[in-house]
Amino acid sequence: MNDKKLEKLGVYVCHCGGNISDYVNTSKVAEVIQQEPEVHMAKDFIFMCSDAGQKMIAEDIKANDLTHVIVASCSPRLHHMTFQKVVSEAGINPFTYRHVNIREQVSWVTSHDEPAATEKAIRLIRGAISAVVRLQELAAIEKQMIQVGAVIGGGVSGMTAALDIANQGLPVHLIESSPVLGGRTLDLDKLYPYEIPADKFVQNLIKKINSNENIYIHLNTEVVDTAGTIGDFTLKLKRADNKLVNTEEMQSFEIIENESDAINVDELHVGTITIATGFDTYVPLDGEYGYGKSKQVITLPDLIMHLNSYKKKRLEINGKIINKVAMIHCVGSRQIEDVHPLREGATLNNGCSRTCCTATLQQANRLKDMFPDIDIYDLYRDIRTYGEKEVYYKKASENNVIFIKYPDEEIPQVDTNGSLKIRTVDELTYGLEVEVEVDLIVLAVAMIPRAKPRLIETLSLATGVNGFLQEAHVKLQPVESPVDGIFYAGTAQGPKDVRESTMSASATSVKASTLLKKEIVELSPYIAEVNTEICDGNGDCITQCEYNAISIVPIDDGKKQAIITPALCVSCGACVPACKKNAIKLNGYEITTILAEVKAMVKEVIL
Amino acid sequence: MDKKNNPKILIISTDACSYPGIDNAGQKHLEYSANTYVIRTLDPVIFPVYFYLEAFDAGYDGIYIASCGTDSPYKNTFEKLSARIELVVAEMKKRGLHYSQIKLTAICTVCADHFVHELNEFIEGVVENMPPKIKA
Numbered sequence: 001m002n003d004k005k006l007e008k009l010g011v012y013v014c015h016c017g018g019n020i021s022d023y024v025n026t027s028k029v030a031e032v033i034q035q036e037p038e039v040h041m042a043k044d045f046i047f048m049c050s051d052a053g054q055k056m057i058a059e060d061i062k063a064n065d066l067t068h069v070i071v072a073s074c075s076p077r078l079h080h081m082t083f084q085k086v087v088s089e090a091g092i093n094p095f096t097y098r099h100v101n102i103r104e105q106v107s108w109v110t111s112h113d114e115p116a117a118t119e120k121a122i123r124l125i126r127g128a129i130s131a132v133v134r135l136q137e138l139a140a141i142e143k144q145m146i147q148v149g150a151v152i153g154g155g156v157s158g159m160t161a162a163l164d165i166a167n168q169g170l171p172v173h174l175i176e177s178s179p180v181l182g183g184r185t186l187d188l189d190k191l192y193p194y195e196i197p198a199d200k201f202v203q204n205l206i207k208k209i210n211s212n213e214n215i216y217i218h219l220n221t222e223v224v225d226t227a228g229t230i231g232d233f234t235l236k237l238k239r240a241d242n243k244l245v246n247t248e249e250m251q252s253f254e255i256i257e258n259e260s261d262a263i264n265v266d267e268l269h270v271g272t273i274t275i276a277t278g279f280d281t282y283v284p285l286d287g288e289y290g291y292g293k294s295k296q297v298i299t300l301p302d303l304i305m306h307l308n309s310y311k312k313k314r315l316e317i318n319g320k321i322i323n324k325v326a327m328i329h330c331v332g333s334r335q336i337e338d339v340h341p342l343r344e345g346a347t348l349n350n351g352c353s354r355t356c357c358t359a360t361l362q363q364a365n366r367l368k369d370m371f372p373d374i375d376i377y378d379l380y381r382d383i384r385t386y387g388e389k390e391v392y393y394k395k396a397s398e399n400n401v402i403f404i405k406y407p408d409e410e411i412p413q414v415d416t417n418g419s420l421k422i423r424t425v426d427e428l429t430y431g432l433e434v435e436v437e438v439d440l441i442v443l444a445v446a447m448i449p450r451a452k453p454r455l456i457e458t459l460s461l462a463t464g465v466n467g468f469l470q471e472a473h474v475k476l477q478p479v480e481s482p483v484d485g486i487f488y489a490g491t492a493q494g495p496k497d498v499r500e501s502t503m504s505a506s507a508t509s510v511k512a513s514t515l516l517k518k519e520i521v522e523l524s525p526y527i528a529e530v531n532t533e534i535c536d537g538n539g540d541c542i543t544q545c546e547y548n549a550i551s552i553v554p555i556d557d558g559k560k561q562a563i564i565t566p567a568l569c570v571s572c573g574a575c576v577p578a579c580k581k582n583a584i585k586l587n588g589y590e591i592t593t594i595l596a597e598v599k600a601m602v603k604e605v606i607l
Numbered sequence: 608m609d610k611k612n613n614p615k616i617l618i619i620s621t622d623a624c625s626y627p628g629i630d631n632a633g634q635k636h637l638e639y640s641a642n643t644y645v646i647r648t649l650d651p652v653i654f655p656v657y658f659y660l661e662a663f664d665a666g667y668d669g670i671y672i673a674s675c676g677t678d679s680p681y682k683n684t685f686e687k688l689s690a691r692i693e694l695v696v697a698e699m700k701k702r703g704l705h706y707s708q709i710k711l712t713a714i715c716t717v718c719a720d721h722f723v724h725e726l727n728e729f730i731e732g733v734v735e736n737m738p739p740k741i742k743a
C-alpha cells in the first residue's frame with residue numbers, strides 16, 4: 001500500500017458536553033496544538049461524536065484536503081471506530097487515524113487541577129501527532145472463507161455447537177474420537193438441577209443431529225494434524241478402527257461393523273474450528289484417602305455408574321453390604337501446596353470443579369431414596385451448591401446426611417487396615433476429632449483437563465493455570481481462542497455443568513456462524529512484517545513465535561529469509577525484539593513510532 | 608512541574624486487560640497524578656530493552672508496565688516479558704537508575720482501585736529512590 005505523507009493534519013478536541021471541558025481547558029488545548037508544525041488546523045467542539053461533529057470533520061477533510069486526522073475525546077474503546085469510519089468515508093486510510101483519550105484518562109482522573117489536566121491533554125495529543133507522522137497506511141487482509149464448520153468432540157457441548165451452526169443453514173462436521181456421541185453425560189443418571197434423565201437428554205440431541213442434513217458425523221475419528229488458518233483450515237483425520245456407528249442406529253448406541261453409508265474422509269477443509277473435547281476426571285493417587293488400597297474406596301463417577309443399573313434392595317459393592325457411607329469432597333480440586341499429594345510432574349489444581357458439591361449431594365439423596373437405612377457422612381470443606389442447586393443441600397439435610405466440615409489444611413485420614421475407618425477434625429463442632437467406621441468411601445473427584453491432544457499442540461492453543469484451554473479474554477472474548485477462527489465450547493475450557501456447557505456451546509456457535517456466513521473474511525492488518533532488505537534469515541524470531549507464523553525460506557545466492565504467514569500471526573509482537581537487526585516489525589505498532597510518541601509526550605509545555 | 612514530588616511516569620498498557628482497567632479508574636473518577644502517560648500496546652513483550660532505556664533518557668522518571676500477567680491472551684508472553692524486564696533492570700543499574708523506577712505488574716479490565724493504589728505506591732517509590740541528581 002502506498003503511504004500518503006502527512007501534509008495536512010486536522011486535530012479535533014472534544015468537550016464531551018462538560019465531561020472534558022469542565023476540567024480541561026479545551027480551547028487552550030486547541031490553541032496550543034494549532035502551533036505544532038505538523039498541524040494544519042485544530043478545533044474544539046462540544047460533541048465530536050455527534051452528527052454535527054462528524055459532519056464537521058468530514059467537511060474539513062474535503063474542504064482542506066486533510067491527509068490525517070486526530071480526535072481527542074473519550075476512550076478509543078468507545079469511538080475509535082466511529083471516527084475511523086468518518087475519515088475512511090472522506091477518503092483517508094482509517095489505519096492512519098489516531099484517537100487520544102482525554103476523558104477517562106485525563107479529565108475524569110484530574111478533576112481538581114485544570115492546568116495539570118490541560119497540560120496532560122496537550123502532551124498526549126503531541127504524542128499522537130508524532131505517531132501519526134509515522135503511521136503506515138494499512139488495509140485489512142481479505143481471505144476467502146470456506147463456509148463449512150468443524151466441531152471436535154461429540155459430547156453435549158460439541159453436539160449443541162454443531163446443531164446451532166447447522167441450524168443457521170451451514171454445513172458442519174462433528175468429529176468424535178469414541179464410537180458414540182454423548183461424552184461423559186452418558187455416564188450420568190439424572191442431571192441436576194432439574195433431574196432430567198441424562199440418557200434421554202443425550203438421545204434427544206442425537207435425534208436432532210440425525211435429522212439435520214447439515215451435520216456430517218465422524219465417529220471413532222481423531223484429528224491427527226491441522227494446517228491452514230481462519231477461512232481455510234485443513235484437518236487430517238484418522239479412524240481408530242473400522243467400526244463405525246450407523247447414524248440411524250445411534251440412539252441405541254450400537255456399534256456396527258463397516259457400515260457402507262458411513263462417511264469416510266481423511267481430510268477436511270473448513271472455515272472455523274470449535275473445540276469441545278471435554279474433561280477428564282481426577283484419578284486419586286495410590287493410597288490417597290485409601291484409594292487403591294481398599295476396594296471399598298471408589299470415586300463418585302464409579303458410584304453413579306454402579307447405581308445406574310442397580311436393582312437389588314440392599315446396596316452391595318465389591319461383595320460387601322453397605323450400611324455406612326462417607327463421601328469426601330474436593331478430591332483433586334482446590335489443592336493446596338504441601339497439603340495435598342501430587343502425582344510426579346503434575347501441577348497443583350487449585351481451582352474448584354464447580355459440579356462435584358451438587359453431584360455428591362445429589363447422589364447422597366439418591367442413596368437415601370434407594371436405601372433409606374443407609375447412614376451417610378458428608379466430609380466437605382465448603383458446600384458450593386450455588387444458585388438453585390441449594391435444594392440438594394437442603395434435601396440432604398432433611399435426609400439426615402451428617403455433615404462434617406474438615407479444615408482446608410487438614411485432610412481426613414483413611415485407615416484401610418482391618419475395617420475401613422475415617423478420621424478427621426470437624427469445624428462444625430469447634431474442632432472435635434471424629435472417627436467413623438464405614439463400609440464405603442466415595443471420593444468426589446475433580447474435573448481436570450484432558451491429556452493435551454495433539455490437536456491442541458498443532459493449533460498452538462494456550463492452556464491456562466489449571467491446564468484447561470485459555471480463552472482470548474475472560475470477559476470480552478470468553479469463547480474465542482487467541483487464534484482467529486478457533487472457538488471453545490464446554491468443559492474443554494474449564495469445569496462446567498451441562499447447562500453451562502451448552503450455553504457456552506451456543507455462544508460459540510454464534511461466533512463461528514457469524515464468520516462462516518461471510519464469503520470473505522477480513523483479518524487484522526496488525527501483523528508482523530519482515531524487512532527483506534535487512535533480514536539475514538538467522539531464525540532468532542522463529543524461536544520466539546509460539547504460533548508457527550514464521551518460517552525461513554531459501555532465497556537467491558544460498559541466502560535465507562524469514563517470512564510471515566499473515567493469518568497465523570496473532571499480533572503478540574514477541575518476535576520483534578528477538579531480531580538483533582531490527583528486521584521485523586508489527587504493523588501499526590512499530591517501535592520507532594511508539595518511541596517517537598513516548599518522547600513527544602515529555603517535551604515542555606508552555607501554557 | 609516540581610520533578611521531586613511529581614515524577615513523570617510512562618504507563619504501558621495492554622488492549623486486552625489494563626487499558627480497559629485504566630479506563631475503569633476514570634469511569635469511577637478515581638484521581639491519580641496527572642504526570643502519567645498511558646500508551647496502548649497489544650502486549651508489552653514487543654518492546655526491546657533499548658525502548659525502556661530511551662524512554663528514561665527522554666525524561667521519564669518511572670515506567671509502570673501494566674501487563675495482562677499470566678492472563679495474557681498470547682502464549683508465554685508474560686514469561687518472556689519478565690525475563691526482558693530483568694535485563695532492563697540490569698541495564699538501568701549500569702546507568703545509575705534505581706530498580707524502583709520500573710515496575711512490571713498485571714492489571715485486569717476492572718482492576719481500577721488496584722491500579723490506582725499500586726500506581727500511587729509506585730510513584731512514592733520512584734520519588735523515594737530517585738538518584739540525587741534527578742531528585743534535586
Ligand SMILES: Cc1cc2nc3c(=O)[nH]c(=O)nc-3n(C[C@H](O)[C@H](O)[C@H](O)COP(=O)(O)OP(=O)(O)OC[C@H]3O[C@@H](n4cnc5c(N)ncnc54)[C@H](O)[C@@H]3O)c2cc1C
Nearest residue numbers: 153155156157177183184191192277278279490491497498
Ligand atoms: C461426577 C459428575 C457428575 C455430574 N453430574 C452432573 C449433573 O447432574 N448435571 C449437570 O448438569 N452436569 C453434571 N456433570 C457435568 C457434566 O458431566 C459436564 O458438564 C458435561 O459432560 C460436559 O460435556 P462436554 O461435551 O463439555 O464434555 P464431555 O462430556 O467430556 O465430552 C467430550 C467429548 O469429546 C470427545 N473427545 C475428546 N477428545 C477428543 C478428540 N481429540 N477428538 C475428538 N473427540 C474428542 C470425547 O470422547 C467426548 O465424547 C457431572 C460431572 C461429573 C464429573
